[in-house]
Amino acid sequence: MTFRLQWKLSLVFGLLGVFMILTATWTTYTQAFEDFNKELADKLMALAALIEKFADPDRLLSIDSVHHPYYKEMKTFLRAVQKNFNVPWAAVYRYDGTFFTHIVDGASHGEEFIPEYPIFDVSPEMFEAWNEARPTYCAANVDAFGSWATAYYPVKNAEGKTIALIDVSKSNDRLDRFKQQIIRRTAKVAIGLTLLTLLVCFLFSGYLTNPIALLTDGARRIAAGNLQERITGISTRDEIGLLVETFNRMTDELVLSKCSLENKIHELSTLYEISQKTNFAGNTEEILKTILEKAVTGLKAERGSILLFNEDAGTLSLSVAYGGEFADGTARIEIKPGEGVAGRVFETREPLLVNQRELPATFKSYDPGIPWEVRNILCLPLMIEQRCSGVMNIINRHEGDFTKADLALGTTMANQIALTLEKSRLYELSITDGLTRLYVHRYFQVCLTSEIKRARRYAKQVSLILFDIDHFKKFNDTYGHQMGDIVLAGVAQILKASLRTVDIPARYGGEEFAVILPETDTVAAAAVAERIRKAVEKHDFPGLDGTIIKVTISLGVATFPHHANEKLDLIRHADEALYGSKKAGRNTVTVYQVPGGTSA
Structure with a gap:
């Protein structure tokens, strides 16, 4: 029993x-595996959303060949997404009502599908994403290349119409x-x-x-x-x-x-927040501050800074800082290439992660009065192609040491900063005269048109000053063109120092200059012109042989709408007033006289 x-x-x-x-x-x-599949779906959908935020709908529609500039820009971004997030396929399609066709993908050069190449294996989720203008996910999308987990994400134009479809896929074979x-x-x-x-x-x-x-x-x-x-x-x-x-x-x-996965989501969320905030930033400095703030908070650090390379001085200068109490230190922090941690990173173009409590002997402290206690530091070069424009420092992690994941996230943000700086540099080059650093004639025309429209809409006044350097041709013949360039650059510096930040100084052509004064009446504009004239007359220009050279200028003033209702008339009347200064003996200010009326 x-x-x-x-x-x-x-x-x-x-x-x-x-x-x-x-x-x-x-x-x-x-x-x-359910959790794994869900996490995979979330990751692919997040990547698709990231690509959608990056893509410009209007420029996507303009892609018609692999030689199109935006095709190359999008391809570079898609390749970066595939590489950085370990996904084998990311692409953008369009639908013409009959076929889905390729626009651009992240495949290697020579292996990609050309624009307008038709897609033969179309899943119901693709049609659903396109027709209903919402993201969809297919856990087992089978085509000629195998089985894929795929996220589809629509790209919409300003009217909310779907104009393209993003495809981010990962192979199911390994799973x-x-x-x-x-x-x-x-x-x-x-x-x-x-x-x-x-x-x-x-x-x-x-x-x-x-x-x-x-x-x-x-x-x-x-x-x-x-x-x-x-x-x-x-x-x-x-x-x-x-x-x-x-x-x-x-x-x-x-x-x-x-x-x-949580780290990746955190990284994507941080980058998404940066993209959202930078869309509403007014200038480059605001964008840099936004990215630096997110870098410091995203990496759980106490403070951070961006040092940009000044080509004229040959040093790295503190441009933007976040956290801590830098006070007025931005004007006093300068580091030479190769000097300290930041200088070494700038020179080698390699990121540096230092976690030890005692920093290297090469570390350069700031001037007295600037807090610089450093427990650990993440220093990253700001690279665009093969050129380094500066470095970003992330200092003192709140808990523990910086990790490789921190380094990866920091590098992504540094690349974003470098791209912002490069766009700003190229834009500035396109609108700025190389000798005087004033706005070029084309930009002046655009700004004047805009200011007149604004003044007309809000019933305001806008004044225009035109002036040139007296006897400048004779000056060049006497002292040479090299000295003439020095005088042009000097007059431009005096001009900028005499104006408000809202005023728009430009090099009109040759030795002629122009100034747009928004919301300024004739009396105030004449006072500004007189201030500029006196400043130029008083200034001592150092000659090439050590002597002091003096120059004078003649100025003409006209105001919208008192003297003219159209842009060309305003320019012509300011020029006539300038000619009046010439007839009056030069080195004077003349306000345009309305025929049968007064100047003000």
């Missing part, structure tokens, strides 16, 4: 134990192999465990009851999503012990994957 009961107990507890273990294994397996491998391993463990459990339960049914209960309880907690839970209290080296070890190792891997 005892023998038969032992068999029954062994069979009952053995089978029950096996069933519980397999149930827990399958539950954890199913839950893990399928992983699933098959786990299934085989689980099956092997289950078979061996079943046989062993029956045998051990027959001999030690009482001894096995407790380990099985512990295993089941721990597995259930893990399957419920408590990834901090670990199965303990089982020290046997049999299949149950190995299963416990496998469970714990699997849980560790899930925790690591979850942390990695």
Whole structure:
């Protein structure tokens, strides 16, 4: 009777134990892959949303060949997304009502699909994303190249109409192999465990009851999503012990994957917030401050700074700072290339991560009065192609040391800063005269048109000053063109120092200059012109031979709408007033006289 009961107990507890273990294994397996698939879908959708934020709808529609400038810009971005986020495919399509065709993708040069190449494997989710103008996801999109997990994200124009479709895909082949491998391993463990459990339960049914209960309880907690839970209290080296070890190792891997995904989401969220804020920034400095603020907060640091290279001085100068109490230090922090951490990073063009409490002997402190206590530092070069325009410092992480993940996020933000600086530099070059650093004639015309429209709309006045340097041709013949260039640049500096920030100084042509004075009447404009005239007359220009050279200017003033209602008339009348100054003996200010009226 005892023998038969032992068999029954062994069979009952053995089978029950096996069933519980397999149930827990399958539950954890199913839950893990469901979570994995959800995380994958979220990641692909987030990447698609990132691409959508970057893309310019109007410029996308203009792409018609691989030689189009925006095709190259988009391709570079898509390749960066594929590389940085480890996705094999990112592309943008359009739909003409019959076929989906390629616009641009992130494939290597020579392997990409050319624009207008038709897509033959179209999933229902593609049509759904296009027709309903909302993101869709396909967990198993099968085409000629295999099975893919794909996120589709519509690109809309200003009217809300879908004009393109973003495709971000990741191959399911690796996931399928992983699933098959786990299934085989689980099956092997289950078979061996079943046989062993029956045998051990027959001999030690009482001894096995407790380990099985512990295993089941721990597995259930893990399957419920408590990834901090670990199965303990089982020290046997049999299949149950190995299963416990496998469970714990699997849980560790899930925790690591979850942390990695959270870091990626944090990175994407930070970049998205930067893109949102920079859209509303008014100038380059505001954009740099926004990116630096997000870099400091995103990397959980105390403060940060951006040092830009001054080509004239040959030094790195503090341009923007966030956090801490820099006070008026922005004018006093200058570092030479190769000097200190920042100078070394600028010179080598390689990022530097320093976590030790004692900084290298090469570290250069700031001037007295500027706080510079540094526990750890992340210094990143601002690179655009092969040119370094400065460095970004992220200083003193609140908790612990800077990590490789921090370095990756910081590098992404540094690249964003470098791109902003390059766009600003190119824009400034396009609107600024190289000699005088004043606005060029074309930009002057655009600004004058805009200011007159604004003045007409709000019933305001806008004044125009035209002036040139007296006897400048004779001056060039006497002193040479090199000295003439020095005088032109000097007069431009005097002009800028005499104006408000809202005023618009420009080089009109040759030795002629123009100044747009928004919301300024004739009397005030004449006063400004007189101030400029006196400043030029008083200034001592150093000659090439060490002598002092004096120059004078003649100025003409006209005001909208008192003297003219149209731009060309305003320019002509200011020029006539300038000619009046010439007739009056030069070195004077003349206000345009309305025929039959007065000047003011």
